[in-house]
Amino acid sequence: MADPLLDVRHLRVEFxxxxxxxxxxxxxxFEIAPGEILGVVGESGAGKSLTGAAIxxxxxxxxxxxxxxxxxxxxxxxxxxxxxxRKVRGxxxxxxxxxxxxxxxxxxxxxxxxxxxIRTHLPVNAAEARRRAVRLLQETGIPAAEERLExxxxxxxxxxxxxxxxxxxxxxxxxxxVADEPTTALDVSIQAQIIxxxxxxxxxxxxxxxxxxxxxxxxxETCDRVAVMYAGRIVEIGPVGSVIHAPAHPYTTGLMxxxxxxxxxxxxxxxxxxxMPRLTAIPSGCAFNPRCPQAFDRCRVExxxxxxAGATRAAxxxxxxxxxxxx
Amino acid sequence: xxxxxxxxxPPLVEVEGLAKTFDVSAxxxxxxxxxxxxQFVHAVDDVSFTIQRGTTLALVGESGCGKSTVARLLVxxxxxxxxxxxxxxxxxxxxxxxxxxxxxxQMIFQDPYASLNPRWKVREIVAEPLREHGFGEGGEASATDxxxxxxxxxxxxxxxxxxxxADAExxxxxxxxxxxxxxxxARALATExxxxxxxxxxxxxxxxxxxxxxxxxxxxxxxxxxxxxFISHNLAVVRHVxxxVGVMYLGRIVEIAAKATLxxxxxxxxxxxxLDAIPDIHMSGRARTPVQGEVPNPLNPPSGCTFxxRCPHGNDRCRVExxxxxxFGxxxxxxHAVEEGRI
Numbered sequence: 268m269a270d271p272l273l274d275v276r277h278l279r280v281e282f283x284x285x286x287x288x289x290x291x292x293x294x295x296x297f298e299i300a301p302g303e304i305l306g307v308v309g310e311s312g313a314g315k316s317l318t319g320a321a322i323x324x325x326x327x328x329x330x331x332x333x334x335x336x337x338x339x340x341x342x343x344x345x346x347x348x349x350x351x352x353r354k355v356r357g358x359x360x361x362x363x364x365x366x367x368x369x370x371x372x373x374x375x376x377x378x379x380x381x382x383x384x385i386r387t388h389l390p391v392n393a394a395e396a397r398r399r400a401v402r403l404l405q406e407t408g409i410p411a412a413e414e415r416l417e418x419x420x421x422x423x424x425x426x427x428x429x430x431x432x433x434x435x436x437x438x439x440x441x442x443x444x445v446a447d448e449p450t451t452a453l454d455v456s457i458q459a460q461i462i463x464x465x466x467x468x469x470x471x472x473x474x475x476x477x478x479x480x481x482x483x484x485x486x487x488e489t490c491d492r493v494a495v496m497y498a499g500r501i502v503e504i505g506p507v508g509s510v511i512h513a514p515a516h517p518y519t520t521g522l523m524x525x526x527x528x529x530x531x532x533x534x535x536x537x538x539x540x541x542x543m544p545r546l547t548a549i550p551s552g553c554a555f556n557p558r559c560p561q562a563f564d565r566c567r568v569e570x571x572x573x574x575x576a577g578a579t580r581a582a583x584x585x586x587x588x589x590x591x592x593x594x
Numbered sequence: 595x596x597x598x599x600x601x602x603x604p605p606l607v608e609v610e611g612l613a614k615t616f617d618v619s620a621x622x623x624x625x626x627x628x629x630x631x632x633q634f635v636h637a638v639d640d641v642s643f644t645i646q647r648g649t650t651l652a653l654v655g656e657s658g659c660g661k662s663t664v665a666r667l668l669v670x671x672x673x674x675x676x677x678x679x680x681x682x683x684x685x686x687x688x689x690x691x692x693x694x695x696x697x698x699x700q701m702i703f704q705d706p707y708a709s710l711n712p713r714w715k716v717r718e719i720v721a722e723p724l725r726e727h728g729f730g731e732g733g734e735a736s737a738t739d740x741x742x743x744x745x746x747x748x749x750x751x752x753x754x755x756x757x758x759x760a761d762a763e764x765x766x767x768x769x770x771x772x773x774x775x776x777x778x779x780a781r782a783l784a785t786e787x788x789x790x791x792x793x794x795x796x797x798x799x800x801x802x803x804x805x806x807x808x809x810x811x812x813x814x815x816x817x818x819x820x821x822x823x824f825i826s827h828n829l830a831v832v833r834h835v836x837x838x839v840g841v842m843y844l845g846r847i848v849e850i851a852a853k854a855t856l857x858x859x860x861x862x863x864x865x866x867x868x869l870d871a872i873p874d875i876h877m878s879g880r881a882r883t884p885v886q887g888e889v890p891n892p893l894n895p896p897s898g899c900t901f902x903x904r905c906p907h908g909n910d911r912c913r914v915e916x917x918x919x920x921x922f923g924x925x926x927x928x929x930h931a932v933e934e935g936r937i
Contacts, residue, residue: 310801311771424888426888454656454657454827455828455871456867456868456871456888458871459871462873481800483875484873484874484875485873487873487875511875521802522801522802524805525801525802527833528875529829529830529857529869534812535809535812536808536809538805538806538809539802542770542772542803
C-alpha cells in the first residue's frame with residue numbers, strides 16, 4: 268500500500284470526571300489510503316463518532332487525547348495548536364455531520380456560507396469563489412443553483428440541506444472527508460441519493476472518506492474497507508466483502524445476524540444477549556466476553572489485540588496461533 | 595394466514611375509508627390581517643384494510659405519509675374525520691368506546707425514553723393499566739391479597755419479556771433503550787390485549803437490541819395469538835415481522851398485499867422505488883434504479899396521483915385523475931399505469 272493519507276496509531280481518548288477517568292477510546296489504530304473509503308460501524312456508544320471527532324480536532328472538553336498519535340499525510344495533527352488545526356480542518360480534512368440543519372448557519376444565505384468557506388481556505392477572489400460555489404451546488408445536484416445561492420437553510424428540504432453540507436465539506440478541496448452518520452436523519456429514498464452522491468463526488472475530487480455509521484447496509488454499498496467498533500476499540504477491520512460474508516469476530520457475526528435481511532427468510536433473528544457495557548464497567552479481558560457465545564478462559568483475563576484472521580484482522584483469541592494450530 | 599381461515603372467521607380489525615384532517619391554519623387574527631385562507635393537512639385519506647386475528651399488518655412509508663396517524667386513530671388517540679374502525683365486530687369509532695375495548699387494544703410507542711414516566715418505578719408503570727381496568731376487584735380478596743396478586747402479575751409480565759421480577763423496583767433510567775422498550779411491551783401486555791399497535795417500536799434501538807425486541811414480539815405473538823399493526827419505515831424489518839404489508843404515500847395506501855406477493859412482485863412504482871432504495875447488505879450486485887426527487891409538502895400535495903412528479907411512468911391521466919385502490923391478483927394497487935397494463 269502507498270503511504271497512508273491518515274495514520275491513526277494507538278489512539279486513546281479519556282474523559283476525566285469527578286469519579287475517575289473514563290477511557291472512551293482505547294488503542295485504536297487504523298489507516299486510510301488516498302482515495303479510499305473506510306467505513307466505521309458500531310452501535311451507540313462504541314466510540315465511532317468520537318474517533319471522527321478526535322481526527323478533526325473537535326473533541327468536546329473535558330475529552331482529550333491521552334495517548335497515541337494521528338498523522339495526516341505524514342504530519343502529526345493530534346497536538347496542533349487551535350489556529351493551526353483550524354487551517355487543517357476544512358482545507359485538508361472536511362467534515363459532514365448527521366444533522367444538516369445544525370451544520371448550517373440559519374442567519375446566512377447558502378451562498379454566503381459557501382463563499383466564506385472557499386475564501387477562508389483557498390486564495391481566490393470573491394467572483395471566483397462565487398463561481399466555484401455555483402459549480403459545487405450544481406455538482407451536488409441542486410437545481411437552479413444560481414438562485415438557490417441567495418436562499419437561507421430553512422428554504423431547503425432535509426435532503427437538499429445535506430447536499431449543501433456536502434458541497435461545504437468539499438469547498439476547501441480536502442483530501443479526506445470525515446462523514447459522521449451523514450444519512451441517519453434522512454428518509455430511505457433520500458438516503459440512497461445522498462450516499463451515491465457522496466461516493467461519486469469524493470471519487471471525482473479524489474478525496475478519501477471516513478464514513479461513520481451504524482447502518483451496515485450503507486457500509487456494504489459504499490466502503491472499500493470497514494472497521495467494526497465495540498466498547499471503544501476496533502474489534503475487526505478488513506475488506507468490506509470479507510467482513511460481511513466471513514466475519515472473524517463473534518461480535519461481527521452477531522451484528523450481521525441481527526440485521527433483518529431482504530433476501531432470506533428466518534423465523535428468528537440471531538440475537539446477542541445483553542447490551543454493550545458502560546464505560547464505567549468495561550469487563551476485564553476482551554470487553555465482549557460476557558456476551559460472547561464462544562468465550563473461554565483466556566478471554567476473561569487477557570485482552571486480545573488485532574490478530575490476522577483470514578482476509579481481515581480481528582481482536583479475538585479464537586484467532587491466536589496456538590489455538591489455530593490445535594484446531 | 596390461510597384463505598380458509600379468512601372465510602370462516604371475520605377479521606379482528608376492519609378499517610373503512612378512514613380519514614383524518616388537521617386544521618393547521620394560522621391564528622384567526624393573522625388570517626384576517628394577512629388575508630390568508632384556512633389551511634388543512636389531509637394526514638390520512640380514505641384508508642381501508644382488515645387484519646385477521648393472530649397476524650401482523652405492517653404499514654410502511656416515509657416521514658409524513660400518515661402511518662403514525664393511522665396508529666393513533668386506531669387506538670382512539672385521535673377521532674377520525676371520516677370513516678370507521680370496527681374492532682371484533684363492534685364499531686370502535688362511536689363516541690363512547692367501551693372500556694372493555696380499550697383493555698383489548700394497547701399501543702407501544704417509538705421512543706422508550708419518552709413513553710415511560712421517569713418518576714415511577716417499573717412496578718407502578720406496569721401495574722397502572724391493571725389498576726385502571728380494575729384488576730382483581732369485585733372478588734372476596736382483601737386489599738393486601740389484591741396488592742400481592744398485582745405484584746405477582748407484574749413479575750410474570752416482566753418475565754414474559756425477558757426481564758427479572760426484581761427489576762420492578764427500579765426506575766426507567768436504570769435500563770438501556772432495549773430494556774425500556776421491553777418494559778413498554780410488558781405494560782402493553784398487562785391487560786391481556788388481543789391487538790397491539792406498535793408505532794416504530796425498534797426505530798430508536800441499535801440493531802442487536804432491535805433483534806432482541808423483534809424476537810420477543812414474535813415469540814409473544816406465537817404464544818398468545820396477538821394481532822399486530824406494525825408501523826415502520828424499515829422495509830427489512832417489515833419483511834421480517836409482517837404477514838401483510840401496506841405501503842403509504844402522502845396519507846393514502848398505494849399498495850397493500852400479502853408479504854410474499856409484495857416483496858416478490860411489487861406493482862406500484864413507489865413500492866418499487868422504496869425497495870430499490872434499500873442498501874444491499876449482501877452486495878449481490880442487484881441492479882438498482884436511482885430514486886428520483888423527494889416527498890412533496892403535504893400542505894400542498896400534487897394533483898391527480900400524488901406520486902406523479904416522482905414517477906417514471908406518469909402520464910397526463912396521472913396528473914389529473916386520482917387512482918383508486920383496485921385489486922390486481924392478490925394485491926390491491928392504486929396506480930393508473932398498473933390498471934392500464936403499462937407496467
